[in-house]
Amino acid sequence: MREFWTIRGWGFVAGACVLVFAGHMFYGANTNALSMLFSSSAYILCAFAFALTFRAESAEFLHHHRSLGLLFLFIIVAGFLQLTPYGIGGPHPLWMNVDGPAAVTVDRDATIRALLQFGGLGSVFLFGAALANDTRRARFVFSLLMVAIAVYSVWAFTTFMLAPGTIYGTVQPFFHSRLAASFLSANSAATLFGTFSVLAAAEFVQAIKYRGQQAGSRATVIEGKLRRAVLPGLALVFTMTCLALTASRAGIAVSTAALFILVGWELLATNRQRISWRVPASVFMIFAGVLIAITILSGELAIDRYGSLASNFIGRIDIFEAHWAAFLAAPWSGYGLGTFATVNQLVQVSENWQELNFIGAVHNVFIQALEEAGVVIGTAIFTLVGLILFKIFRGVGRRRRMALRLRAILVVSFIFIGHGITDFALEVPSIALYWSLLLGIGAGLAAPRASKHAGR
DSSP: OOOSOSHHHHHHHHHHHHHHHHHHHTGGGOSHHHHHHHHHHHHHHHHHHHHHTSHHHHHHHHHHTHHHHHHHHHHHHHHHHTTSTTSTTOOOGGGGGSSSOOOSSSOHHHHHHHHHHHHHHHHHHHHHHHHTTSHHHHHHHHHHHHHHHHHHHHHHHHHHHHSTTEETTEEOSSOTTSOOTTSSOHHHHHHHHHHHHHHHHHHHHHHHTOOOOTTOOHHHHHHHHHHHHHHHHHHHHHHHHHHHHHTOHHHHHHHHHHHHHHHHHHHHHHHHTTOOSHHHHHHHHHHHHHHHHHHHHHOHHHHHHGGGHHHHHHHHHHHHHHHHHHHHHSTTTOSOTTOHHHHHHHTOOTTTHHHHTTOSSOSOHHHHHHHHHHHHHHHHHHHHHHHHHHHHHHHHTTOTTTHHHHHHHHHHHHHHHHHHTTOOGGGSHHHHHHHHHHHHHHHHHHSOOOSTTOOO
């Protein structure tokens, strides 16, 4: 295997982080043109990385995880069949009123874009798995992510304090009193900052647990802990503050639960390993104190918004009912990947127009996936994600030194899925790329160690 510590290796790993955060900065790459631009960039980056550096690692990963590759291939093939009349469930009746060849999808262009995006996600996932084949590379990625998270969170907080309700000097179309960072939705920002908080918390705990060299003095060990804890500690405070300022009720609730799950899981793991519980317990108390302080200082708007929970929930129910009915009308075939906008126009009536006319997603990743993909492709997508998470979970017991980071990736996935039940962050291209990269890193770390550089 090629050595990592080369300019080329550094460049590819840094390029992946730059790609993800550049997407975040460009409104989440949440337009057709930007999503295609960043998907194309992902293809190019991964193609060069596989050809020049990670060819052996990616081939090794696919060899040991053929089930993931076969599921991904099935989804791609079935998705392309939606562009024809021969896909699952047959052509949609809408095409009977249109001149030209029929298809399963109601919008060929949207389905082609969705397939290209899905391929980009798969490329980034494989890239993450290949680079995590070497533990040193994985540690470098987490360090680089921590720098990017800290910088982005400080920027988001500062710009919100200086010019609330604006993005790059332009008035936000929605959420004028809530922090949205570089996104058009404060709820999407909440999902992102929630996951940032979990990663920062994991790195903070990792720093506190640092023991240094066996021969080092107590002062040396403490100095090492403090030096390693500064950046993740700073990132944790700012990410949690930004999370509170998004005033996203579900985002704050799910992210808070995730943080306590992470620290509680670490406490249980520490007790099983018969290591002193005092370090994780003290960290647990620090998290609780920081969370309470931030909520008091920054969370007034979020607390006020919980008072309107019932009325907003009714609006969500109207959206869910309309699109669930659409799914039941074509359960096997779906309407085509990426066709939400077209379907949303088809299901609007006078009773639900007020709720449906301005939305860009169903606000439930499961309903939207089933509506667009149908039962067969949708089940394959859910199975693929579930299998990846299961492999990462199994890796927690296999990787002693990287176990905390693997737990963090699982807890981050809990945020994406949990908040995805009531919102649409995973429909934002840059956020989907970010999760794919984390899942790839997790799957690569969890894989059995065959490399001489793998380590524990």
